[in-house]
Amino acid sequence: MKILIASDHGGFKLKEHLKTYFKKQNYEFEDMGTYNEKSVDYPIYASKVAKRVPNEDNTLGVLICGTGIGISIAANKHKGVRAALVDSVTMARLSREHNNANIVCMGGRTTGSLIAEEIIETFINTKFEAGRHQRRIDLLEGI
Numbered sequence: 001m002k003i004l005i006a007s008d009h010g011g012f013k014l015k016e017h018l019k020t021y022f023k024k025q026n027y028e029f030e031d032m033g034t035y036n037e038k039s040v041d042y043p044i045y046a047s048k049v050a051k052r053v054p055n056e057d058n059t060l061g062v063l064i065c066g067t068g069i070g071i072s073i074a075a076n077k078h079k080g081v082r083a084a085l086v087d088s089v090t091m092a093r094l095s096r097e098h099n100n101a102n103i104v105c106m107g108g109r110t111t112g113s114l115i116a117e118e119i120i121e122t123f124i125n126t127k128f129e130a131g132r133h134q135r136r137i138d139l140l141e142g143i
Helices: 009-024 042-050 067-073 089-097 113-125 134-140
Strands: 002-007 026-029 058-066 083-085 101-107
Touching: 002 009, 002 042, 009 026, 009 058, 009 101, 009 113, 042 058, 042 067, 058 067, 058 113, 067 083, 067 101, 083 089, 089 113, 101 113
Parallel strands: 002 026, 002 058, 058 101, 083 101
Antiparallel strands: none
């Protein structure tokens, strides 16, 4: 499993925390920016991750902006992306089980570092249930 992670300035501190967490867990990851707290535009960083995740096997994305809202909207503009704005473990689990989400989005100003770790663990370790949910994923892909 490889994780592509990016943020804007509003998500920078949480991104840096998660990178430390990934290292402790021995997760393979790639930091795609931003690299400081200087103001930047979140669509740029959403696109860096969203262009790659659907096209790389065994790869998930993590995107963080101030609230997670803008970066999730930007990511979902890309074909094959199912980016879920998540603020709880339950949402992380359901985003994978029911929606086969491939990018998890969080708010750096709204999500604490410990819950972010739990969200990541749940997101990575939950499998898509398929079945009736696959029909809905197919409908999404047709839009």
